[in-house]
Amino acid sequence: LLFMHRFRMSRNLFKRIADGILEHDYDGYFTQKISASGALGLHPLQKMTAAMRMLTYGIAADGADEYIRSAEATNLESCKKFVIKVCEVFGERYLRSPNEEDIARLLAIGEERGFPDGIYPRWATFVKSIPAPDTRKHKPFAKRQEGARKDVERAFGVLQSRFAIVRGPAKGWKRKEIGDVMKACVIMHNMIVEEERQTGRQSCTFEAMGERVTVS
Numbered sequence: 001l002l003f004m005h006r007f008r009m010s011r012n013l014f015k016r017i018a019d020g021i022l023e024h025d026y027d028g029y030f031t032q033k034i035s036a037s038g039a040l041g042l043h044p045l046q047k048m049t050a051a052m053r054m055l056t057y058g059i060a061a062d063g064a065d066e067y068i069r070s071a072e073a074t075n076l077e078s079c080k081k082f083v084i085k086v087c088e089v090f091g092e093r094y095l096r097s098p099n100e101e102d103i104a105r106l107l108a109i110g111e112e113r114g115f116p117d118g119i120y121p122r123w124a125t126f127v128k129s130i131p132a133p134d135t136r137k138h139k140p141f142a143k144r145q146e147g148a149r150k151d152v153e154r155a156f157g158v159l160q161s162r163f164a165i166v167r168g169p170a171k172g173w174k175r176k177e178i179g180d181v182m183k184a185c186v187i188m189h190n191m192i193v194e195e196e197r198q199t200g201r202q203s204c205t206f207e208a209m210g211e212r213v214t215v216s
Helices: 002-007 011-023 044-057 061-068 072-094 100-112 138-162 175-199 204-209
Strands: none
Touching (some): 011 072, 044 061, 072 175, 138 175
């Protein structure tokens, strides 16, 4: 429980992510190195732990100095390299457009909530809310649209709860780096949801938020 509280995932899942990154560590950044004097460099788990602390707690790079015993610049670089590797190694499986199974499940959920299917055109668009619904047609539509909007808000809410870096300011980060962070957080969220479904176990903090986030 302590590990899950600190890392927002089980020890087994974190190990799976770490092993996957090391297996594809082609540039050798996370591989432990030995200096010319024979001193060992940072262990891969030190760098990954620094990255996870920045992602989960939203702390600055120098906030993990004493805990990880690494420099601020190293922590920042570790975080950037970590999210890139998460996207490269696990993105194809966990950051994809919804498949037929996902769509069927989402439609079933919508139907269960009384939301009629097939009322929208097949192209992507934004449907504006009705500010003051006052007709028999507008009132139920506005109510159901607000419910769907809450689902979207909860999807971002769970990312903010699990990964505090998402809700913090992004000063000093480049646009691509912010994108990598967001995608990595979504990927790890989907991995957590998958594991919870397979094991039938959910952390009490996120019990009501165990839904997969998909992209289109």
